[in-house]
Amino acid sequence: MSMDMTQFHGVFIEESQEHLDEMEHLLLALDPKSPDIEELNSIFRAAHSIKGGSGMFSFDALITVTHVMESIFDKARQGNFKLSAQLIDELLIAVDVLRKLLKSYAENSEIDWALVNSTTASLEAILDPNSQSKPQEVDDDFGFFEPLTSSEPQPLTHSLAKDQDIAEEDDTFGLFEPDVDTSDANCEVSTEGENVPVSDIDFGFFDDTDDSPADSNTPGSAALMNVSPSETVPPSSSSRPNFETEAHSETRTKQKTDSKPKPKAQTKSESKNKNEAAESSSIRVDIAKIDSLVNLVGELVITQSMLNLIGDEITGLANEKLHTALAELERNTRELQEGIMSIRMLPMSFVFNRFPRVVRDLSKRLDKKIELSIVGGQTEIDKGLIELLVDPLTHLVRNSLDHGIELPEIRLANGKPETGILTLKAEQKGGNIIISVLDDGAGLNRERILAKAYENNLDVPENPTDQQVWQLIMSPGFSTAEQITDVSGRGVGMDVVKRNIESMGGRLEIFSAKGAGSCFQIRLPLTLAILDGMSIAVGDQIFIVPLVNVIESVQPQSAQLKLIGNEQVLDLRDAYWPIVSLYQVMDLEPKSMQITDGILVLVETNNTRFALLVDELIGQQQAVIKSLEQHYRRVQGVAGATIMGDGSVALILDAESLALKINESLKQRIEYEK
Amino acid sequence: MRNEQTQEVDNQDTTTHEYLTFILGDEHYGLDIMNVCEIRGYEPVTKIANAPSFIKGVLNLRGDIVPIVDLRLKFDVGQATYNEFTIVIMLHINDRIVGIVVDAVSDVINMQTSDIKPPPEFGVAFDSQYLFGLAPVNEQMIILLNIEKLISSQELGLFDSTTLQSES
Known part of the structure; x- marks a missing residue:
């Protein structure tokens, strides 16, 4: 499948998962004896949204199951149908099956049709005893579905042969809209039927545009089209030359980028429309956008502390005014920061x-x-x-x-x-x-x-x-x-x-x-983006050690230092700690080479423990983790970077990789001495 | 390589590009202005352990941790001194930001592609594969750099080779 297809799938699958969660939640809360009509409506809508979306992508297995579920809920909400605890169990199982199917579609793996059929059968059995004519109708629907889905090449040939115009693409999207808005259950079958071929045209279209730049006439692209019945191959390949002549590479890419967001927006708006009644108003925002806001606010805080420093240099009346203004600014930035952090929270x-x-x-x-x-x-x-x-x-x-x-x-x-x-x-x-x-x-x-x-x-x-x-x-x-x-x-x-x-x-x-x-x-x-750390200094540079790794810090006495095979270790309460000098690892000039002049921070990682030699401890602080790899590369011994209050950069140490600096033979000897 | 470049020059005769020119040692260089984020004064950076000496370290550019490369050290030209007049050009390359330290920034020039001559094979601090062409401006020759290639080169080692592969 081409990239853009999977993009739409992602949105659909994510939303369907939410619908399934909602369905399950409502089903569990549902009282079989006196079901709440509003809740039944919500479940119905959820099932309906999944079905509608599956129709667009021809996820037939999902359509089959959700369709029967939808019928059950439809009857239940019209009061033609008695719910029971056992029935709810069956429906919950069906929800699980839908989850599985959704997963198979998400991973592009084989669909378990046996499971689909047994689930639909058991759901239909529930519908059955109540009225004889109903199952008939259900079967009819399926009969109706299948010929349509398999006849999809026909409309495909037509529209592709008739018009290769880019405008046509917009037309097909226009076609979506009326369908999208009809959440009415009665016209379900017919809209669904139309939906399937229409969406296929688009995707056939996409495949073409995607393939042609790479290899215009190779069998590889034909094989791609083979996913749909074989008749689709001739129209698609015959449409390709037209494409080449009519639309030059420039327009092609333009149209590609133009058309991409549209179907995505459609699928989104579709389910949004239907949900509006049930959900409180909310919008889906890319997490990267929020992160960039978090970044900007962090910068704002730093700029503000710089202003504070400058403000101290000003004397007289202006100073007082400035301070009031700065205090105001500080309050606002803090609120802004809290507000933005809360967006990330669920x-x-x-x-x-x-x-x-x-x-x-x-x-x-x-x-x-x-x-x-x-x-x-x-x-x-x-x-x-x-x-x-x-x-x-x-x-x-x-x-x-x-x-x-x-x-x-x-x-x-x-x-x-x-x-x-x-x-x-x-x-x-x-x-x-x-x-x-x-x-x-x-x-x-x-x-x-x-x-x-x-x-x-x-x-x-x-x-x-x-x-x-x-x-x-x-x-x-x-x-x-x-x-x-x-x-x-x-x-x-x-x-x-x-x-x-x-x-x-x-x-x-x-x-x-x-x-x-x-x-x-x-x-x-509270959040992944912030780490509790201990800031330490070596030479003129400041580092952050994650607090999770720190056990304690000691000022070593010369009596506590022992030599094991030429290497100095710390002997603390009957345990030997190998010493890692940060100035050596980080290639810096320490204030003093003497271990007794420095501080040993006892660090524990998953597999090992060691004492980290630093010049001094500065304090404990929360550090906003920034990636070094975004603009640079991985650095050994460093997990990331953070920005200090004065705007400078401090590196966050990675205890795990620092532990690799310990001599293997020393480790063994320490084990032995113990 | 050379063929590709000359072809490019031929094809886009009439288009003009803007170049930012800067001084490195005794030579004038130019780079495509579309790669430039901003120009700022040199600020103290945080040193990175075990990095080559021309990578001065990283600094905070509005929340991004950005590496700073001193081209004077890398190509052994000019005096690597740092004072209030030292200039850093922040470049935007392949979605990454990198700062380069140069002696001075001089001008922004408009250059028609047809006026660009092929680059010299020698006599320049840079390896010729990082050069794009020569541009005569006011009886002076400005050496145009293929800055993307230079910054993402293995030689500078700014990016992990793995990330480079995935990006290209």
Whole structure:
């Protein structure tokens, strides 16, 4: 497929995913006995939007399933149809199937038609008992669809042969509009039928323009067209010479760029139109635009602090006036900064909303009674983090459901209420977001974890504290579940969860009390773009060490320095720390070559720890991370750069790659000495 | 290479381009003004470890971290002194911004493509592959640089070779 096609797919798929989420959410909230008409309407609209979009791209599998779903909702909202809990289950399964199909389309992989057919069949079976004539009608629709989709070459030949005019392209887009606006269900079949060939013309068109500059008459381009039935090949190749003569390369590229945004805008406006009633008004903005705003405001803050410095030099009445004005400016810039940062933020409910479904499905499978309570769904968090949070949280929730909360009988025997409670909580504390997964289940079993740890030859400290024991479950390959279920227990889990969270710059903490439950707490920085760092100086340059890596800083005494094989190490509380001199790594002139004159910052990375020799500590500060690679290249030992209050650039150190500077043999000797 | 350039010169006879001219040592150079973002005074930069000496470091250009190259050091011409008169030309090349330090910026000239003569093979600090042509202005010869090629060259090592490949 050509590039522009995938571009439209991206928009469609993203929006369809949102529609599916919405459908699932509404279905879960729906009361089968007295369904709310507004909610049914919203579900119907969501199904309809997906169907409409799929029609434009001839995603037949999606059309097939959504069509039946749409019919069900249509009947339900007209009151001709009784909903039941079982039916909602079926519909939820259908939503899952749609997700799968959407994924297959997104990845261009094979469509599982067997799944499509079985889902449609089971959905049609739901429709069936209520009226005999209905399924007939449904079948008719499909009969109607297929000939149209397969007859697409005909209109394609026509329009392409008739007019190669660029204006024609606009015409076809004009054709979209009436369809787009008709959200009326009754004229569905006919609009859909028209939609399919029309959209295909466009795409046939695109393929042509894309191919012809590269290779005009090779079979490669014909093969591309083979995706649609074979008749399409002759018209497309015959249209190519016309193209070459009529439109010169210049106009061709112009038209290419001209036409590209249009269909995109169409698909967008289409679903927007239909959604307007259901959603609050919002716009989709490219994250890069927001980032550039964040950048600009950062600059504004720096300029303002420069003004403050200059203002101090002015004396007299002007100084006072200037200061009032500057104070005003400061307040405004701060508000502006907060406002722009908040654009990047999304409420945690974006993640939490998927869990009612998970809990519902799992509790059924595990025969447990579980109630989900969500607290603080409004807490806002950076969009970049939201996406990364889904997997670890799903894992933690599954773990709590499977291992944490007991079976109803056991709960009753232990004097607990039959229904277990799983709480998802998000809150903001200082510069951190804390997300907790709490359950009132059995809690972690200290003895069993320890036994398992010894069995797996894990490194267990002597007389471990509870905290240390809980940390053990995050070691690779650890699982105490007596039997492996399909829910969890394969032991590939907590270590991955921990790694994922750490890669976001966060921490995972575990609290547990036997018999009372456990709590998994994820602590995250508010945003990805800002890093808590310690600023240090070497020579005349300032560096930032990420605070996550810093354990402590010491002023070394000469008694603490030992020589191991010609290399100096720090002997601190019976542990040896290899020393990495930053001035050597960064090729700078230090204030003093003597280690005892400097400061050692103890740094810990995933695999190793070392002491970083610097001239002095300056302080702790938040640093806005900027990329060095954007205009320059990767620099070893450096993770990025940031801009200091005075406008100068400071480099952010990458502890992982600094650790590579440690001599391998020294590391081994330190191990040995221990 | 040479063929391509002369062809280009022939084809676009009537078009005029604007060139920013600057001084490096004793020679006058010109570069396509469309590549220039801005011209500013030299400011202290943050040194980058293990970079060649002609890469002075990086500085903050309105929130972008931009590398600064001293062409005088790279091509061993002029005096590499830094004072309030030292000039940095910020260039915009392949979506990247790079600053170059030169001795002075002199003028903006309009040059018809037909007036541009092929570049000399020698006698210039730059390798001839980075040259675009010679332009006579007021009995003076201005050497026009193919600045995109120079900045993105392996020789300067400003960009990772991998990123270069993906961009080209």
